[in-house]
Amino acid sequence: MSYAFPDSDPRPPHRPRRGPLTVAVAASVAAALAGWLVWQAVADSGEGGTPGAAPSSQQRPSTGAGASASPAPSDQGTPDESADEDKNDDKATGTTSSAPAATGPLKGKVVVIDPGHNPGNFRHTAEINRLVDIGTNRKACDTTGTSTNSGYTEARFTLDVSRRLRTLLEKQGATVRFTQDGDRAWGPCVDERARIGNKAHADAVVSVHADGSAAGNRGFHVILPGSVKAGIADTRAIVGPSRELGERIAGNFVRATGSAPSNYVGNGTGLVVRRDLGGLNLSTVPKVFIECGNMRDSKDAALLTSGAWRQKAAQGISEGIVSFLRG
Template sequence: MRNEDFVPPTPRPGPRLRPVFTAAALACACLTAAGCAGDGGRSPSAGPGAASRPGSPPPSPSSGQPSAPATSPAAGPLPRGPLTGRTVVIDPGHNPGNRDHTREINSQVDIGTGRKECDTTGTATDSGYAEARFTLDVSRRLRTLLEEQGAEVVLTQDGDRPFGPCVDERARIGNKERADAVVSVHADGSATGNRGFHVILPAAVHGGGADTAKIVAPSRDLGERIAGNFVRVTGSAPSNYIGGDTGLDTRDDLGGLNLSTVPKVFVECGNMRDPEDAALLTDAGWRQKAALGIAGGISGYLKK
């Protein structure tokens, strides 16, 4: 798929390296494997949404007014656990409704170092399973796993708005929540034969409204932990076409990262255009493993 504001990067030649995951990244997190209901980036992208706070009608991104971020639909207080007192923002890439709102999502927004489309439609498998459906399903599963550990989880959208939010608004939601960690969930849309996952890290960017100096190092720590746990839990290998076999890729052209003031990464869970990866991405059991892998990385980062 294509991440929210992704533009396929120019291939970077170089030696292929072995994964550089830290020991902490490979540590096993104590997470339950319980699933949850629900139904994803690097070429053009798509995305799902977050559950809005009760009583808040989903405002239109074109109105210029930020929408209320989605909180958990769970009733009652969160259980106490190792992540009690921590706030995590989950950003399901794209929105299933984006394809019906091309004018709105093609509008330009400021990403700090320039201007870019509000959002994109995302990719899909050859059978038509949309990235936006994938990202929303994995994000909901991830929310459940983190809440079981006591974390306060906010989704940028939960299928509760007609399109968007725009990439700049997605960043603002994490900033406003003063999140301890933000993870944007995606699936790629590259060529057949390109397989595996990768985690996108923010580059050092300073210009316009963007200044990532304070989040580059903690975001890398978060990304390495997620990558290591993703390998362990899902059995998937790091991307064979991005990141030199490390599973890590640094980008300076994504508004969702450039405008963030809190640690944030993107996770491209696999390539929807490759038949073997697509078979995994469309399997509910594997999507639960993907959520567990991401949750383990977030948990390890927050408990360090």
């Protein structure tokens, strides 16, 4: 997801919270800062790219609301150097859905996971380029997503992380639903992705992505819905809980993966507010996007193509969701 947009908001001051919630958020933020300091001490931050600028041949607008495609890859992608590890990890974690656990801290909770894009989108350009209403304007139904320089696709990445995430959440007792599981030829459109979470009365929705920014731009960020009241979009009721969900995920993602918050958006917070994404604008339940890293940076790509790291990413997102739902 490239960043050339006017809709990012500076991080607003937190409103006072009470009781256990205050303690939980403080712990999350403290842990995130500690994790970031550790990362700074042991890893190359990859500074030096132009913030927000993607290479001209790969630049694309916002994921989930009309990103232009990188060159069309095969639906399976070209495995990176970690292909053997991918196979072993996929066998270990499994990619099929299992019944929710009979008991667990998330029993009775519904989580919708939205794996960004679809491996078949590039074969259906007419369908995914169709414009849909996102409240503030009309945008493309969906996009192909990005890929690493060696061809590992974002759509493949998002499905893998999402399936690992489902397994972890179901072990906690949650009912987990997907917007797509590689089981349809293309899509769904961004408006349908939002409706799936709404109709499920989800307690939390997370859309999983990876970015396609310039080399040198590194790190993860969580995208939060801005306050929108336009046309069919009204996010005012979900802005607060969505921020809480995003903060919990960001703090736990740092701890689980060792990755730092983005060095090119979010001013080091790992949090970005946007009003131009249909998947957020049309949601009526708490929802965030997470960009797990930048596929166009070689150092981030080495992480994103590692099955072991993707398991850590799923763990961090899962722990954030559990923390949010348990309050």
